[in-house]
Amino acid sequence: MLGASGNFGTNVADVIEQRGHTVVRASRSTGVDAVAGKGLARAFEGADAVVDALHINTFGARKSVPFFTAAAGNVASAAHEQGVSRIVCLSIAGAADPRVNGGFDYYKGKAVQESIYQQAPVPSTTVRSTQ
Ligand SMILES: NC(=O)c1ccc[n+]([C@@H]2O[C@H](COP(=O)([O-])OP(=O)(O)OC[C@H]3O[C@@H](n4cnc5c(N)ncnc54)[C@H](OP(=O)(O)O)[C@@H]3O)[C@@H](O)[C@H]2O)c1
Secondary structure (H helix, E strand, O other): OEOOOOHHHHHHHHHHHHOOOOOOOEOHHHOOEOOOOEOHHHHHOOOOEEEEOOOOOOOOHHHHHHHHHHHHHHHHHHHHHOOOOEEEEEEEOOOOOHHHHOOOOHHHHHHHHHHHHHOOOOOEEEEEEOO
């Protein structure tokens, strides 16, 4: 679980554990930096699935697009190398729609993230929640 210390990740990791699965909680506080690609291979070793609940605190595309481009690219590569079967991307309803993200630049990063996972060599599921 990437972003396991965050609002979304904490709750999702708890639910997955309650359902009897083992969760590796990963974020910079546990030595995993998805943007730098640091620690991903070790975190994904033996994992069936990777859940991406990463976030950068910004309203702008200038930060959100490079963040999600680098993180999703590194996560997809590392997951592929480690033989992970599926990536689950937590996203936002409407974020990939230009009619929506044209008015909120953070969503442009989410649109890139969704697109990278949809084209990744590892099968992915995008879960779009409301804010
Ligand atoms: N909250 C909502 O209402 C909501 C609704 C719909 C969708 N979403 C989506 O769900 C995702 C998570 O949102 P959130 O609200 O839970 O965010 P959040 O509370 O800010 O959590 C972000 C998580 O990402 C980690 N992180 C940030 N940069 C990282 C990096 N370079 N490498 C590794 N970990 C990093 C943070 O931990 P460290 O600081 O320790 O690295 C933290 O665990 C986002 O993609 C968001 O768009 C959220």
